[in-house]
Amino acid sequence: VTTVWLDGSLCDEKAVCLSPFDHGLLTGDGIFETVRVTQGVPFACRRHYGRLTHSAAGLGLTPPGADALRAAVDAVLSANGISEGRVRITVTGGPSPLGSERGTSPPTVLIAATPPAPRAEAIAVAVAPWPRNERGALAGFKTISYGENVRALAYARAHGAGEAIFANTVGNLCEGTGTNTFLVQDGILLTPPEAAGCLLGVTRGLVLEVAAEIGVEAREVDVAVGALREADEAFVTSTTRRLQPISAVDGQALPSVPGPVTQRLTDAFLALEARTLDP
Numbered sequence: 001v002t003t004v005w006l007d008g009s010l011c012d013e014k015a016v017c018l019s020p021f022d023h024g025l026l027t028g029d030g031i032f033e034t035v036r037v038t039q040g041v042p043f044a045c046r047r048h049y050g051r052l053t054h055s056a057a058g059l060g061l062t063p064p065g066a067d068a069l070r071a072a073v074d075a076v077l078s079a080n081g082i083s084e085g086r087v088r089i090t091v092t093g094g095p096s097p098l099g100s101e102r103g104t105s106p107p108t109v110l111i112a113a114t115p116p117a118p119r120a121e122a123i124a125v126a127v128a129p130w131p132r133n134e135r136g137a138l139a140g141f142k143t144i145s146y147g148e149n150v151r152a153l154a155y156a157r158a159h160g161a162g163e164a165i166f167a168n169t170v171g172n173l174c175e176g177t178g179t180n181t182f183l184v185q186d187g188i189l190l191t192p193p194e195a196a197g198c199l200l201g202v203t204r205g206l207v208l209e210v211a212a213e214i215g216v217e218a219r220e221v222d223v224a225v226g227a228l229r230e231a232d233e234a235f236v237t238s239t240t241r242r243l244q245p246i247s248a249v250d251g252q253a254l255p256s257v258p259g260p261v262t263q264r265l266t267d268a269f270l271a272l273e274a275r276t277l278d279p
């Protein structure tokens, strides 16, 4: 039985008393963070908290303070005996009237952790047939409004792939359903800028920093989504995947999996993690 944290205390997941009027449940009004747990420690905790507060400000939600949240996360990890895995912090608009207007109740805060899921060495991707709206009201915030990701991931699976990649409304590469995207062309690392509509992933930021550290030239630039198919190498990043090489795009194999630049960045990322768990 899993123990979770709900609104200030630990409780058995089966005994959770979440309002049927919760605005997160009814409208997707909420934000979240997924943090990887390594050696019992939530990795890159400060960066995740910074993004949580950024998303909270965007949606007009008040998250718990950093120290209170960390204590709650530690309590959940300890109650479930989890030293490797992931912990998810979700903050929603709380109980509200039925409809788009948020109520006056305090936000709902829910924390849950699970052990790690097995990950493939590489992943095939499919380009989603729907765009990411880089000008949308939620662009750049990590919200729980994930219906579009759910649908796109199901599309990818139906097409023999493990992740869907979105172009934005002007046809440029944006991101995956739960990942950022990088490609390597002529030895240069390319990834879409924030203006392309992608979430500024914690892992994305760290990869750009380790690239600078080991002398890999990196550019945050717009590229047409089709460039992914022509890349010398490509990979996705996320908290739980770190760097995961892309093996094929829409059924077309990439030439080098993992490519040499991807391998160097992976090694540098793991070395960073060995130096500090809160980079």
Ligand SMILES: Cc1ncc(COP(=O)(O)O)c(C=O)c1O
Pocket (backbone or CB within 6 Å): 034, 175, 176, 177, 178, 179, 180, 198, 199, 200, 201, 202, 203, 204, 237, 238, 239, 240
């Ligand atoms: C839409 C989206 N983009 C990118 C990412 C990668 O972000 P991070 O490296 O912070 O996990 C995620 C992670 O869940 C995501 O949901």
